[in-house]
Amino acid sequence: MVTLKPGVLDPQGEAVRHALGALGFTGVDGVRQGKLIELDLAHADRAAAEAAVRAMCEKLLANTVIETYTVEIG
Amino acid sequence: MRAAVLTFPGSNCDRDLAVAFAAHGFAVSRAWHKDTALPEGVDVVGIPGGYSFGDYLRCGAIAARAPVMAAVAAHAARGGHVIGICNGFQVLTEAGLLPGVLMRNAGLRFVCRRVALEVATAGSPFTALWQAGDAIVLPVAHHDGNYAADAATLERLEGEDRIAFRYRDNPNGAARDIAGILSANRRVLGMMPHPERAIEAAQGGTDGSALFRALAGAFAVA
Numbered sequence: 001m002v003t004l005k006p007g008v009l010d011p012q013g014e015a016v017r018h019a020l021g022a023l024g025f026t027g028v029d030g031v032r033q034g035k036l037i038e039l040d041l042a043h044a045d046r047a048a049a050e051a052a053v054r055a056m057c058e059k060l061l062a063n064t065v066i067e068t069y070t071v072e073i074g
Numbered sequence: 075m076r077a078a079v080l081t082f083p084g085s086n087c088d089r090d091l092a093v094a095f096a097a098h099g100f101a102v103s104r105a106w107h108k109d110t111a112l113p114e115g116v117d118v119v120g121i122p123g124g125y126s127f128g129d130y131l132r133c134g135a136i137a138a139r140a141p142v143m144a145a146v147a148a149h150a151a152r153g154g155h156v157i158g159i160c161n162g163f164q165v166l167t168e169a170g171l172l173p174g175v176l177m178r179n180a181g182l183r184f185v186c187r188r189v190a191l192e193v194a195t196a197g198s199p200f201t202a203l204w205q206a207g208d209a210i211v212l213p214v215a216h217h218d219g220n221y222a223a224d225a226a227t228l229e230r231l232e233g234e235d236r237i238a239f240r241y242r243d244n245p246n247g248a249a250r251d252i253a254g255i256l257s258a259n260r261r262v263l264g265m266m267p268h269p270e271r272a273i274e275a276a277q278g279g280t281d282g283s284a285l286f287r288a289l290a291g292a293f294a295v296a
Contacts, residue, residue, distance in 0.1 A: 008222065011178050011247070060139060063132055063168065065175045066222060 002062045002069045003034035037061055046073050075100050075293045078116040080146070080162075082107040082137045087123035087159065087270065094270035095120060098286035107140040117293055118155040119146050121162030123215070123268060133176060133218045134164030143169050155199060155289070156262045160216055163254070163264035172255055172264045173231070174223030179216070180247025186215040188279065190242040191253055191267060195235050198260045199292035203284045210281040212267035214245060214253075219266040221248035221255075231255055239265055 004010050010032050017031040039056075043049035050073050057069040077100040081088045092102045095118075103113040107126075112119065126137035137143070143165070150156050150171055158166040166172045179185060188211050193204040204210070223231070228249055231237055239254035246266075254265030269282030 009177075009180075009247075011180050011182055011220070015182055060135065061131070063135065063175055065167075065173075065224075066177070 001034060001036055001072070002057070002067050004032055005066055005068050008066045034067075049073055075290060076113070076116050077102045077118045077120055078105045078113050079103075079120040079122060080105050080107065080142055081122070082124070082126035082140060082165075084126045084128055085122050085124035085161070087161075087268065090268075091120045091122045091159065091270045094273050094282070094286055097273055098283070098290045100286075100290065105142055105145075107137065107142050109142045110145060112142070112145045112149055116149065116154070118157065118289060119149055121146070121156065121158035121165050122270075123160030123162060126161055126165065129161075129218075132164075132168065134161055134166075134168040137161075137165045138168035138170075147171060150257070150262050153259060153261060155292075157200065157289075158262075158264045159268055159270065160214075160219075160266055163266055164218065166262065166264040171262050172257060173227045174221055174249075174255070176216075176218050176266070177220040177222050177247075178218050179220050179245070181245075184215075184217045185219070185245045186213075187245070188212065189214050189245055189253075189267060192240045192242055194237040194240050195256075197235055198238060198256050198263065199289055200256075200263045200285050201238055201288060202291065203288040209242070210284075211272070211279055212269055212282055213271045213278075214267045216246070216266055219246040219248065221246075221252040221266075223249060234258065236260070238263055239267065 013031040013033045053071045062069040077095040079092045095102045164176045193208040236256040240251040269285040272279040272282035
């Protein structure tokens with residue numbers, strides 16, 4: 001899961017928040033839009049898989065200037 | 075005086091950029107994204123606008139990891155000149171050759187029009203024929219031109235006189251009206267506006283020409 005770091009303005013999230021308000025959904029104080037990336041991995045070992053995915057996030061999947069990520073092994 | 079223009083799948087300003095270099099006296103060769111080396115003797119690398127790799131993942135993210143970009147990084151590390159325009163600017167930030175990031179336009183709309191710019195520094199091989207404060211007009215055409223960086227980076231860019239161009243009427247929300255920035259050695263320029271689309275009157279303006287003339291001049295005296 002790749003999401004914008006706190007404090008980074010998310011224009012798309014803001015637009016979604018406005019649209020939700022226009023549809024009558026009240027009480028939505030903020031919307032942050034991120035990306036869910038699903039990987040099908042051959043690794044047998046969970047720890048190795050997680051380490052590999054973290055390296056992928058650092059190198060390509062997330063831009064750590066503005067984004068942060070969490071990894072979940074299913 | 076040799077220029078190499080990169081082409082990624084989805085680049086669409088590569089030919090325009092090659093024409094602009096050639097019109098200003100450069101011998102131009104083209105490099106494909108899978109190339110692992112730049113053509114022999116290249117002085118300046120041009121990274122063109124477009125939608126490299128369909129803007130998948132993030133604009134410029136996949137192009138920045140293409141084989142040819144390792145050669146571009148080596149060229150830059152040797153003190154070589156690089157100009158990245160529009161998607162090329164996005165590629166340069168994703169490749170870590172320039173700081174910061176280009177985010178979605180604050181208004182969420184694709185902006186395609188001529189914009190008024192201020193030349194923020196004459197201290198670079200790209201802007202040497204202007205004076206700081208000069209007003210010019212260049213076209214922009216982008217969806218993700220909203221320059222962002224942390225406060226320390228913005229301060230550093232400002233303090234080191236590395237902001238090359240600013241918008242006079244910010245079209246995309248960019249921090250500090252930044253339209254283009256320079257590397258620390260001032261030889262790598264990334265900019266959202268398109269100088270290559272403003273080199274002859276038939277294009278509706280010629281303000282971009284001074285950039286290519288300045289660059290040609292930098293090699294003529296070298």
